[in-house]
Amino acid sequence: MLRYSLKRLLSLAISLIIASLVIFLVIEVAPGDPASFMLGMNAQEDTLNALREELGLNQSKLERYLSWTFGMLQGDFGTSYTYRTPVAQMVADRLWVSLPLALYALALSTLIAFPAGIYAASRRGAPGDVAVMGATQLGVAIPNFWFAMMLVLVFAINLRWFSAGGFPGWDEGLFTGLKALTLPAIALALPQAAILARVMRSSLLDILNEDFIRTARAKGLSRRQALWRHALRNALIPVLTIIGLQFSFLLAGSIIIEQVFYLPGLGRLVFQSISQRDLIVVESVVMLLVFAVIMVNFIVDLAYAFVDPRLRSRS
Amino acid sequence: MRSRNLIIGGVLSALFIAAALISFLWTPFDVTQMNIPAKLQTPNGTHWLGTDHFGRDIFSMIMVGARTSIAVALVAVGIGMGVGVPLGLAAAARQGSLLDEVIMRGNDLVFAFPSLVIAILITAVFGPGAVNAIIAIGIFNIPVFARLTRGAALPLWQREFIMAARVAGKGVSRISLEHILPNVTNLLIVQGTIQFSLGILAEAGLSYVGLGAQPPLPSWGRMLADAQTMVNFAPHLALIPGGAIILTVLGLNLMGDGLRDLLDPRIRVERT
Numbered sequence: 029m030l031r032y033s034l035k036r037l038l039s040l041a042i043s044l045i046i047a048s049l050v051i052f053l054v055i056e057v058a059p060g061d062p063a064s065f066m067l068g069m070n071a072q073e074d075t076l077n078a079l080r081e082e083l084g085l086n087q088s089k090l091e092r093y094l095s096w097t098f099g100m101l102q103g104d105f106g107t108s109y110t111y112r113t114p115v116a117q118m119v120a121d122r123l124w125v126s127l128p129l130a131l132y133a134l135a136l137s138t139l140i141a142f143p144a145g146i147y148a149a150s151r152r153g154a155p156g157d158v159a160v161m162g163a164t165q166l167g168v169a170i171p172n173f174w175f176a177m178m179l180v181l182v183f184a185i186n187l188r189w190f191s192a193g194g195f196p197g198w199d200e201g202l203f204t205g206l207k208a209l210t211l212p213a214i215a216l217a218l219p220q221a222a223i224l225a226r227v228m229r230s231s232l233l234d235i236l237n238e239d240f241i242r243t244a245r246a247k248g249l250s251r252r253q254a255l256w257r258h259a260l261r262n263a264l265i266p267v268l269t270i271i272g273l274q275f276s277f278l279l280a281g282s283i284i285i286e287q288v289f290y291l292p293g294l295g296r297l298v299f300q301s302i303s304q305r306d307l308i309v310v311e312s313v314v315m316l317l318v319f320a321v322i323m324v325n326f327i328v329d330l331a332y333a334f335v336d337p338r339l340r341s342r343s
Numbered sequence: 344m345r346s347r348n349l350i351i352g353g354v355l356s357a358l359f360i361a362a363a364l365i366s367f368l369w370t371p372f373d374v375t376q377m378n379i380p381a382k383l384q385t386p387n388g389t390h391w392l393g394t395d396h397f398g399r400d401i402f403s404m405i406m407v408g409a410r411t412s413i414a415v416a417l418v419a420v421g422i423g424m425g426v427g428v429p430l431g432l433a434a435a436a437r438q439g440s441l442l443d444e445v446i447m448r449g450n451d452l453v454f455a456f457p458s459l460v461i462a463i464l465i466t467a468v469f470g471p472g473a474v475n476a477i478i479a480i481g482i483f484n485i486p487v488f489a490r491l492t493r494g495a496a497l498p499l500w501q502r503e504f505i506m507a508a509r510v511a512g513k514g515v516s517r518i519s520l521e522h523i524l525p526n527v528t529n530l531l532i533v534q535g536t537i538q539f540s541l542g543i544l545a546e547a548g549l550s551y552v553g554l555g556a557q558p559p560l561p562s563w564g565r566m567l568a569d570a571q572t573m574v575n576f577a578p579h580l581a582l583i584p585g586g587a588i589i590l591t592v593l594g595l596n597l598m599g600d601g602l603r604d605l606l607d608p609r610i611r612v613e614r615t
Contacts, residue, residue: 042448055468174588177570177581181575283459283463318456
């Protein structure tokens, strides 16, 4: 296990280094001079020079890359050109919206998908199974931002149960904060729940065909007892992997959903930064998102190896 | 049941592909033509799906929007297949080699960049546009096809007919092309359909946040973005493009499921 973990850790480090290199090259090298890109075509030469000095553009590319990455390792993401505040602080503030939103959506998606998947698998071929599978087909096809607009129309504009957008902040209390995130989380969770329910169902059906389930049935357990006592635990392994992978998609997906609900999260920060040409912020937020995806994949790999000894020995 | 999926999916997909193709020759109204006195009409005899806030005909916009969505998703699948499949074939042919390791780790790396993140990166540098959406979705498709091809090709290399081809003196790349590729084509078609539908969703999402197709080019995602502030008094502005996206994606997914059932011999055996 230790050898496997070390090998994965090395590959994690390499992935992070290459990802940071790719982001750095795309943002800082491709468009020419970042200072004139940020300030626009009509900028004065002395203003450009001042910005170049401030951004460290007079250094070599290697020096800039190293100072960017080592800065990040110490929690220093640079200073936003537009807002004149440390990027780390801005990102941390926005994460307090985006991260709870992603976690809330993940919880909702699991809460919907598990019962739906188990129900469908336990009634394979019956009308209940067909109905659940039909609903998941639809769930996968619905764009989450469109669903979000429909939720606003019904629950915020017509029924007035929730606000149509905005976030009052966690200072107003946990309940108020969660209430503001409820519609966005439902919109974000829907397609993921549909995918997860399908994975849950097919994973359970695979397990239900295994010999040990037949043995359990032969010993006198009903199909339902065999499902709950033996199949479910085994079927969870692929499901947990998918949940892990979905988290990164939820974090990226929250970028779009935040636009619908005007939530002050990472998504709004990155779009504002794009329109204000604040490349330092874009660079850091993109790196953070990629870091999150790579980390989650790493943890899923480790968790998978932990529960499945065959993977460890293969390494 | 299974062929029903294929038929319903095929009909839905064909409908939108036909709408996209016909829009090259004819649309009921010019999509760039504003007609303010006729703005925000609900569906009626003249404007079958109503008009938007500029009085543009929504039916015509849906037709041209289908063109944008389908073109972006189709080219993105083409990029994914064109690059991913050769990489997957090469990785499988030299399993365990440095080349295999580099290709698969490279794939892992690209997987870490969701298409939205790639689009953000490209847009921050080059500005928004449909071409950037194609590149972003296309890059994300590469590892999908590379992994699928490699995974499907690996067991084939152990089969007798491949050994026979090797004994006959065929090289690795010729075997990959002449024997491995035809045997993974079914899988690629099914995955292609799925990626096509995901591409349409991704394009809509990117256009919605302003990273994809730009005005005046109509796109379903942009139509939804425009509809957002008017949804309370003109819900048809959101319902119609949303419905178009859902029906197209649903159609392609059903078609993918139907094709898988039809093309996968294991499922065929199960059925009999």
